[in-house]
Amino acid sequence: MVKVTIDDVVIEVEPGTTILNAARQAGGDIVPPAMCYYSKLEGSGGKCRTCLVEVAAGSEKDPRPMPKLVASCSTPVMDGMIVKNKTSERVHENRGAVTEFLLINHPLDCPVCDQAGECKLQDLAFEHGSSKTRYEEPRRTHEPIDIGNTIKLNQDRCILCYRCVYVGNQLCDSRVHGVMHRGEHAEISTYIENSIDNDFSGNMIDVCPVGALTDKTFRFKSRVWFLKPMNASCECTKCGGNAVVWMFGNQIYRVTARKDEYGEVQTIDGKTAWICNECRYDKKEVSKWNIEGPMKVDKHSVISQGHYDKPNPLNDSTKNLK
Amino acid sequence: MGRKLLLEHIDVPGIQTYDVYRNHGGYRSVEKALKTMSPQEVVEEVQKSALKGRGGAGFPTGMKWSFLAKPEGVPRYLVCNADESEPGTFKDRYLMEKIPHLLIEGMITSSYALGANTSHIYIRGEYMFVLDILEKAIAEAYANGWLGKNILGSGYDLDLYVSPGGGAYICGEETALLESLEGKRGNPRMKPPFPAVKGLFGCPTVVNNVESIAAVVPIINIGAEEYLKIGTEKSSGTKLISASGNLVRPGVYEIELGLSVEEFIYGDEWCRGIANGKKIKACIPGGSSVPILPHNLITKTATGETRYMSYESLSDGGFASGSMLGSGGFIVFDEDQCIVRNTWNFARFYAHESCGQCSPCREGTGWMEKVLYRLEHGQGNMRDIDLLEQINKKIEGNTICPLGDAAAWPVAAAIRHFREEFEWHVTNPQEALTRNYGLKKVAETL
Ligand SMILES: Cc1cc2nc3c(=O)[nH]c(=O)nc-3n(C[C@H](O)[C@H](O)[C@H](O)COP(=O)(O)O)c2cc1C
Ligand code: SF4
Ligand code: SF4
Ligand code: FES
Numbered sequence: 001m002v003k004v005t006i007d008d009v010v011i012e013v014e015p016g017t018t019i020l021n022a023a024r025q026a027g028g029d030i031v032p033p034a035m036c037y038y039s040k041l042e043g044s045g046g047k048c049r050t051c052l053v054e055v056a057a058g059s060e061k062d063p064r065p066m067p068k069l070v071a072s073c074s075t076p077v078m079d080g081m082i083v084k085n086k087t088s089e090r091v092h093e094n095r096g097a098v099t100e101f102l103l104i105n106h107p108l109d110c111p112v113c114d115q116a117g118e119c120k121l122q123d124l125a126f127e128h129g130s131s132k133t134r135y136e137e138p139r140r141t142h143e144p145i146d147i148g149n150t151i152k153l154n155q156d157r158c159i160l161c162y163r164c165v166y167v168g169n170q171l172c173d174s175r176v177h178g179v180m181h182r183g184e185h186a187e188i189s190t191y192i193e194n195s196i197d198n199d200f201s202g203n204m205i206d207v208c209p210v211g212a213l214t215d216k217t218f219r220f221k222s223r224v225w226f227l228k229p230m231n232a233s234c235e236c237t238k239c240g241g242n243a244v245v246w247m248f249g250n251q252i253y254r255v256t257a258r259k260d261e262y263g264e265v266q267t268i269d270g271k272t273a274w275i276c277n278e279c280r281y282d283k284k285e286v287s288k289w290n291i292e293g294p295m296k297v298d299k300h301s302v303i304s305q306g307h308y309d310k311p312n313p314l315n316d317s318t319k320n321l322k
Numbered sequence: 323m324g325r326k327l328l329l330e331h332i333d334v335p336g337i338q339t340y341d342v343y344r345n346h347g348g349y350r351s352v353e354k355a356l357k358t359m360s361p362q363e364v365v366e367e368v369q370k371s372a373l374k375g376r377g378g379a380g381f382p383t384g385m386k387w388s389f390l391a392k393p394e395g396v397p398r399y400l401v402c403n404a405d406e407s408e409p410g411t412f413k414d415r416y417l418m419e420k421i422p423h424l425l426i427e428g429m430i431t432s433s434y435a436l437g438a439n440t441s442h443i444y445i446r447g448e449y450m451f452v453l454d455i456l457e458k459a460i461a462e463a464y465a466n467g468w469l470g471k472n473i474l475g476s477g478y479d480l481d482l483y484v485s486p487g488g489g490a491y492i493c494g495e496e497t498a499l500l501e502s503l504e505g506k507r508g509n510p511r512m513k514p515p516f517p518a519v520k521g522l523f524g525c526p527t528v529v530n531n532v533e534s535i536a537a538v539v540p541i542i543n544i545g546a547e548e549y550l551k552i553g554t555e556k557s558s559g560t561k562l563i564s565a566s567g568n569l570v571r572p573g574v575y576e577i578e579l580g581l582s583v584e585e586f587i588y589g590d591e592w593c594r595g596i597a598n599g600k601k602i603k604a605c606i607p608g609g610s611s612v613p614i615l616p617h618n619l620i621t622k623t624a625t626g627e628t629r630y631m632s633y634e635s636l637s638d639g640g641f642a643s644g645s646m647l648g649s650g651g652f653i654v655f656d657e658d659q660c661i662v663r664n665t666w667n668f669a670r671f672y673a674h675e676s677c678g679q680c681s682p683c684r685e686g687t688g689w690m691e692k693v694l695y696r697l698e699h700g701q702g703n704m705r706d707i708d709l710l711e712q713i714n715k716k717i718e719g720n721t722i723c724p725l726g727d728a729a730a731w732p733v734a735a736a737i738r739h740f741r742e743e744f745e746w747h748v749t750n751p752q753e754a755l756t757r758n759y760g761l762k763k764v765a766e767t768l
Contacts, residue, residue, distance in 0.1 A: 048680070049681055050681075101684075179507065186684065
């Protein structure tokens with residue numbers, strides 16, 4: 001085991017663990033935000049740069065600080081390493097800059113975006129963004145396109161985290177989508193627009209941290225915070241059928257995979273609980289599911305706004321929390 | 323007369339062909355290495371020569387070779403980086419076009435040193451005609467027993483391939499190059515692991531520039547001790563310089579490192595001064611990615627010492643008043659050139675060539691390009707100049723590969739040394755559209 005200090009927390013982890021995963025093992029607010037890394041997708045990470053941290057001491061043996069900030073999701077810890085995340089002014093400043101970079105070409109269309117309320121970019125902007133923009137140039141725009149008959153791509157909102165590309169690579173039998181063009185013209189694209197036809201392609205929606213990939217069977221039906229997420233299961237031979245059904249009254253509006261506190265699909269019985277397209281799109285009747293009970297929602301999330309007791313928006317929402 | 327090690331026979335008619343090349347001492351280094359030296363001895367000789375990588379970063383070649391992992395039963399690769407796409411750099415093309423067997427000879431000797439049985443030359447897609455020249459030379463080398471099985475009866479086998487890229491600057495970054503060579507999108511990889519441990523197809527790989535590999539030939543022929551006598555203490559050997567811009571005689575020159583910058587620009591043997599009797603305004607000594615130097619810092623350093631064409635002297639003064647030797651792309655600007663326009667042009671290049679993987683580079687390069695476009699076209703504000711400085715500070719050091727830094731540095735240096743010219747574009751937008759700022763006020767020496 002190697003010992004690493006992150007902010008003021010000392011933890012022991014397996015050698016080879018990344019700084020980000022070490023922080024996640026300790027939990028709490030020392031965990032850097034991660035927009036592109038996804039522990040269940042091999043090769044992900046390193047791209048968005050929101051997880052940058054300062055390494056104040058490289059290791060016990062070589063305690064020199066690292067000159068540059070490093071991506072915590074792809075930098076392994078060393079014994080005696082001292083990492084600064086929330087306690088570093090430099091991290092704060094540069095994370096703010098990364099947030100600005102991610103937002104300069106973003107359409108800021110949260111009011112009409114299905115992801116609002118569960119969007120990682122919204123969270124990041126809330127914490128590290130500025131209320132004014134310094135960007136005076138025209139923003140990039142693209143027409144939303146269908147990729148397959150169940151997924152809508154709003155390229156304008158995409159942060160090019162490549163997570164969906166890894167889903168295509170690692171979960172689907174043949175990848176027909178990827179990244180085209182370079183630099184700020186880079187975009188997610190399919191070889192033939194509607195060729196995503198695969199049992200597990202819907203998981204792209206779940207891994208997308210923003211509203212770039214959305215479920216066409218749910219688009220514009222409801223804001224997520226009006227729905228009650230319930231853990232549910234079904235006898236599915238393809239995926240195992242552990243999901244979350246998002247309900248309004250007795251109606252199921254959408255089905256997603258079960259996610260952990262970092263927005264990643266949970267590991268259930270040692271396996272990543274990706275769900276198949278049949279469970280996601282075709283089982284919208286309550287009778288098809290065994291509803292286990294309410295999903296645990298972080299108390300800071302808008303989705304927690306008092307669903308499970310009095311849904312009265314005029315009350316102070318924190319008083320409603322048990 | 324400077325000593326020539328690479329281009330010595332460049333003017334010999336027919337040197338492109340095997341017979342002429344061989345008659346002028348070609349393939350001697352292969353004979354010497356395979357018959358009289360162990361691979362380890364070749365590596366040590368290169369280490370002793372203190373050859374620094376000629377692709378831009380200047381990393382010691384011998385040291386890079388000594389880092390190559392050698393696990394049992396796993397192939398190792400040598401990959402030659404012939405992607406040469408840095409604006410202002412065109413020396414590798416000259417070498418490959420004029421004297422292709424030199425590169426092939428270097429590849430054989432170097433591959434032997436590294437224990438590679440398959441080696442690759444990755445060449446930029448726009449150099450298709452050079453690819454033809456190389457393939458012809460490779461066929462000749464095979465036909466004469468320098469490639470293939472059991473070379474010179476030594477038991478050493480080597481196959482050599484040339485593969486063209488699709489025309490992307492980023493594929494010159496060594497890990498993007500490897501991705502591209504594997505047939506994938508040319509996105510740089512996260513490091514570590516470094517190619518020396520996990521490179522082409524996951525196997526240990528050395529990536530070297532064309533000129534670095536070619537330089538192995540004279541090093542083995544004359545020996546490291548002799549090679550060390552050429553150049554300066556910290557910069558051994560000769561270097562190819564691609565000289566361009568407002569010079570009387572631009573072109574590719576082989577210099578002994580340590581030649582004075584003044585001699586190189588004005589000397590009869592070299593560039594013969596500024597074209598049309600104009601004055602020099604600025605110089606970029608190492609390709610578009612390195613900081614620009616204003617006229618008062620070109621031939622002299624900030625402390626008034628003579629500036630030389632060497633790794634250490636060109637970087638004297640750090641980023642405040644120095645630059646870098648980089649790839650040796652030596653670009654000279656006369657008094658009629660507009661620094662703002664040039665900075666915008668470079669910014670446009672980097673924005674176009676960013677792979678778009680990491681957010682600071684993808685968004686930041688595009689942003690800087692747009693702001694610089696406005697400044698150059700009479701639509702800028704004073705705050706844009708500060709904004710540019712802030713953007714480039716936030717790109718620098720925060721990206722996956724050095725392209726982010728390469729995009730940030732030229733902008734930072736141009737503003738550092740020519741701020742008044744930027745401001746003049748804001749205060750005189752109409753005039754700036756019709757004439758250039760000229761030479762009047764270059765920033766004082768720091
Ligand atoms: C964006 C970018 C472009 C590059 N382009 C080239 C190139 O065209 N040719 C080259 O030899 N090295 C290029 N390099 C440097 C290579 O990554 C690598 O350092 C070099 O090939 C190593 O060879 P050397 O040690 O012999 O110089 C580039 C680096 C970056 C970051
Ligand atoms: S569409 Fe979503 S998941 Fe795919 S790269 Fe863009 S932001 Fe990431
Ligand atoms: S720095 Fe630029 S070119 Fe390099 S990996 Fe990042 S986006 Fe790509
Ligand atoms: S999460 Fe580490 S760079 Fe994106």
